[in-house]
Amino acid sequence: MNSSLHHRLSPSLQVALAKRQRETGQSIEEIVEAALGQYLEVDEETIFQTSTISALVEGVNKGDLTVGELVTHGNFGLGTFDDLDGEMVLLDGEVLQLKSDGQAYAVAESAKTPFATVTFWEADRTVVLNQPLDYSQLQAYLDTLLPSDNIFYAIKVEGSFEFVKTRSVARQVEQTRLIDATAQQPVFEFHQVQGTLVGFWTPTYMQTVNVPGYHFHFLTQDRRQGGHLLDCRIGQVTIGIDDTPQMRMALPNTSDFLAADLSKDTREELHQSEK
């Protein structure tokens, strides 16, 4: 089916659409998509993820889900690749591998992931913000846009950044614990850069399943560089929030995952590895 549509809107709809566009900074396509999605109830509002963050902490660094399969569950998200070979960002359906040189690489559909979280992006709320907030101030501001601490949110922050600091994990030999893999992480700094933060907010009660709180990966606008976000200072950005109250998990059917001891409390190791 052809996805383009030509339709003459009524004058009152045109006025309402222009007003919404001014208020939110969204494109007409985004507003129409969101409105149709709500009317037809097709937005699944579902987070899909493979494996658990505690398995990654424990060094289960090989998965059985291919990137080709992953993108059938979403067009927006983040994760990593087998052997922790860099950071994954999924934006507008395109998967990029941000390797330990800080550069973005195209990914084969056959590449596998030991941990990834994706959704079909559909902003429920959009805000234009023009304040030079640092990362902790940005998180405090984002807190005000999340109506509950008890569901997942996909979050996109797109625009200009005064400063961004990222890391990318280097490819590991088998079974390296996350904390050891991130101990030597290459760190990158960007100044006065255009780009996008792609990420999620995860409830605290899910802390063995996914990274609790905010977790972002950064991609420059030219899609050539980026990494796991450590710090930033925003310029003018558009923030989108996608409420995602449903979750689907696909656990790896691998001997490493099935044999791993996932009963331990990995909170401290995870915090040191990801923040």
Ligand SMILES: [Zn+2]
């Ligand atoms: Zn990350």
